[in-house]
Amino acid sequence: MFEVTRYEASRRVRGTVVLSVLVALLGLLMVAFFPSVRTSSAALEEYIANLPPAFREAFGIDSFGTIEGFLATELYQFGWVILLGVYFGYRAGSLVAGDVEDRGIDLWLATPLSRARLVIERYLSLVPTMVAVNVVTPLVVLPAIAVVGEPVPVERVLAVHLLSVPYFLTTAALGLLLSVLVSRESTASRGALGLVFGLFLVESLASVGDVGWLGAVSPTRYFDPTGVLLRGAYDPAGAVILLGAAVGGVALAVALFRRADIT
Known part of the structure; x- marks a missing residue:
């Protein structure tokens, strides 16, 4: 069971390690940069107040002069919501379309493996990467925050990472849907x-x-790093909605792939 998941995940070990290290280093850089931001926080807050509301809303800019607000904007809103959200959608776009395009799918379909299991297990092969980036980053960021002497509720940081997993699962499900709808890997990704x-x-x-x-x-409606870090506004209902959307997306992808005529 889960042989495909293990095989596909093992092929991504190097990429997962590199991504986790790079993201953790980004977090470390943001924490190290914050003391210089704090010294000019008044000027920054005035500048931010003059930004268009849509821009402030998009990047979750709030209380930029605090470490929580700074990390929410620079690390989590930009790094998690945008970059990693897009990354997992992009990677999922190649899960099926890549093999369909190069005809590698014929070898898989020649085995007793069902189409449903193939799609589901390939989708699950992205989960170890999601877990890795959410484990490595707080192990680096939390000690760095303590070194710069900025008190941040640990449970809020951990909650951001935990609540990001349903969000990533949903963006990956969107990529998976395109991967079974489109036969060209580059187009799907x-x-x-x-x-x-x-x-x-x-x-x-x-x-x-x-x-x-x-x-x-939009999945971003249900994942708000700024609210979690600044106000402790956890949204379990949003996480449930995202999980439901992910399950629904995968189920739809399975149904479409079962009916697909791969010639």
Whole structure:
């Protein structure tokens, strides 16, 4: 059981290690940079107040002069919501389309492995990478925060990482859907990248306009690092919605792939 997941995950070990280290170093850099930000926080807050509301909303800019607000914007809103969200959608876009394009899928389908199991296990092969980046980063960031002498509730930092997993699962499910709909790997991956980022923009613009309901289709509506870090505003209901969306997306991808005519 889960042989495909183990095989695919083992092929990504090097990439997972590199990604985890790079993201952790980004977090370390942000923490190290904060003392210089704190000394000019008054000027920064004035500058931020003059930014367009849509821009402030998109990047979760709030209380930039505190370590919580700074990390929420520079590390989690940008690094987690945008970069990693797009990354997992992009990677998922190649899970099926890549093998369909180069005909490697014929070897898989010649085995007793069902199409449903193939799709599900390939999707699950991204989970170790999601876990790795969310384990390594706080192990680096939390001690660094303590060194610079900025008190931050540890449970809030850990909550951000925990709540990001359903978000990543959802963006990966979007990429998986495109991967079974499109037979070209590059098209599926780039399409997933554009879709995830486009949904981020939809939520950002809808939240400052009169069409707030439109943002409900975006995964970013249900994952708010700024609210967690600054106010301890945990959203378990949002996490459940994201998990439901991920499960639904994978189920739809399985149904579509079962009916796909691969010739």
